[in-house]
Amino acid sequence: MAEVLRVEHLHAWYGESHILHGVDLTVNKGEVVTLLGRNGSGRTTTLKSIMGLVGRRSGSIVVNGQETVAWPTHRVAHLGIGYCPEERAIFSSLSVEENLMLPPRIGEGGMSVEEIYEMFPNLRERRKTAQGTKLSGGEQQMLAMARILRTGAHLLLLDEITEGLAPVIVQALGRVIVKLKERGFTIVLVEQNFRFAAPLADRFYVMEHGKIAESFTASELESKTQLLHEYLGV
Amino acid sequence: MTEIFGKPLPVILGQTLIGLINGSFYALLSLGLAVIFGLLNIINFTHGAQYMMGAFAAYFLLNKLGVNYWWALLVAPLAVGVTGMVIERLMLSRLYKLDHLYGLLLTFGLALIIQGVFRQEFGSTGLPYSIPESLSGGQNLGFMFLPNYRAWVIAASLFTCLATWFVIERTKLGAYLRAATENPAMVQAFGVNVPRMITLTYGFGVALAALAGVMAAPIYQVNPLMGADTIIVVFAVVVIGGMGSIMGAVVTGFGLGIIEGLTKVFYPEASNTVIFVIMAIVLMIRPQGLFGSR
Numbered sequence: 430m431a432e433v434l435r436v437e438h439l440h441a442w443y444g445e446s447h448i449l450h451g452v453d454l455t456v457n458k459g460e461v462v463t464l465l466g467r468n469g470s471g472r473t474t475t476l477k478s479i480m481g482l483v484g485r486r487s488g489s490i491v492v493n494g495q496e497t498v499a500w501p502t503h504r505v506a507h508l509g510i511g512y513c514p515e516e517r518a519i520f521s522s523l524s525v526e527e528n529l530m531l532p533p534r535i536g537e538g539g540m541s542v543e544e545i546y547e548m549f550p551n552l553r554e555r556r557k558t559a560q561g562t563k564l565s566g567g568e569q570q571m572l573a574m575a576r577i578l579r580t581g582a583h584l585l586l587l588d589e590i591t592e593g594l595a596p597v598i599v600q601a602l603g604r605v606i607v608k609l610k611e612r613g614f615t616i617v618l619v620e621q622n623f624r625f626a627a628p629l630a631d632r633f634y635v636m637e638h639g640k641i642a643e644s645f646t647a648s649e650l651e652s653k654t655q656l657l658h659e660y661l662g663v
Numbered sequence: 664m665t666e667i668f669g670k671p672l673p674v675i676l677g678q679t680l681i682g683l684i685n686g687s688f689y690a691l692l693s694l695g696l697a698v699i700f701g702l703l704n705i706i707n708f709t710h711g712a713q714y715m716m717g718a719f720a721a722y723f724l725l726n727k728l729g730v731n732y733w734w735a736l737l738v739a740p741l742a743v744g745v746t747g748m749v750i751e752r753l754m755l756s757r758l759y760k761l762d763h764l765y766g767l768l769l770t771f772g773l774a775l776i777i778q779g780v781f782r783q784e785f786g787s788t789g790l791p792y793s794i795p796e797s798l799s800g801g802q803n804l805g806f807m808f809l810p811n812y813r814a815w816v817i818a819a820s821l822f823t824c825l826a827t828w829f830v831i832e833r834t835k836l837g838a839y840l841r842a843a844t845e846n847p848a849m850v851q852a853f854g855v856n857v858p859r860m861i862t863l864t865y866g867f868g869v870a871l872a873a874l875a876g877v878m879a880a881p882i883y884q885v886n887p888l889m890g891a892d893t894i895i896v897v898f899a900v901v902v903i904g905g906m907g908s909i910m911g912a913v914v915t916g917f918g919l920g921i922i923e924g925l926t927k928v929f930y931p932e933a934s935n936t937v938i939f940v941i942m943a944i945v946l947m948i949r950p951q952g953l954f955g956s957r
Contacts, residue, residue, distance in 0.1 A: 512852045523841060523842055531838055
């Protein structure tokens, strides 16, 4: 299987604090890979480091065969990465439609606006809303995902997309992930909600103290339940 | 003769006109400051010096190269804008992670250096720049005489301000700018070259100052300190309007110009201080400014 992302010996720092201590992981084309772990284990920082949004990094981040660890963020994005941050980052000075249309095209084969509205009907209804941040939490989450599907990104980095959302919306997001996988998107999920991630992911990494502590495939999930209890306290 | 509150109407209209002209410059200058502050988070104290550089550029273009006023309107802002972009790349770009204060100190220091160099070279008496042929003369409106050039300055400034507002609030380019003002890291994560956008934005804000300088050259003399005097008032305008608000800068610029003009009619003693009195009141009641959100 073609490798889309390979991270090796990744270290990252925020100012003086050393957050990642040598992360190693790979993601293959068309896979859904989930990073599990407690708060503060370094999952969000791993995604940010891949995007070049962390001040200081060392090690290796190879995207589609290109070493990007020293690249500025906008160059990394053009390798076809769509990033959905934990805080969603919907722009309050832009309307819903402007938010959706904001990210520029970075690759071939993005979804059409019509397809996106079919996937997220709420956004079609609320597209004229003048301030993106006037949407509900669930709608903002959908918008944050929807806007990176138009651009031709094929590798999606989704950080805690279910956080703080009602169960019915979490279920809807689960169906979206399944559809995106069917369309051939490669997805890295950072998830706290293990029940959400369990049926969706092909492979799992468990992070602890800024490192990968464990990795296993979906078929091994059953036998790892006890271990996950220890790591995640679920 | 018609009188309002005991003052003759022509006097009132005349001062309103002068107020509108001053307001044109306040609006153009505070607009540039607002655009720069929005994206760079830097209070550009060099703005007055860059306004002065625009006027000098027009003067040199005419006297050394024979380039007329109309071309100067285009060339001077471009040239001064480029010097701004160099300043941004070499100096300002190193300060974004620091407190606002450092940007303010750097740009203030630059303003003093630039003004000092120009004063050393050209003295402080001021150089004349004549009104272009096609805009000399004026219209008799019946109640007052309106010089053509002044009418042009008001119209051109209003047009520039509204065009800038339109681009920022209603176009895709403006959406990038607004988004990057809120969250530059996220916009960059979408693949937009934000550092380049910041350089161009600073260049644009500086070009607006230079454009105001070219338009000011025939009205006020071309003088190394012309910006130092104006910019103090413009900062008061920006404080009243609210930092970073585009429409706020425009409306407040024109509005305060008119208020200043009318104060000259009704209570001349306060005409130089009225803007600062308003600033103090606004700061007490609404510290973020009339149109500001932060």
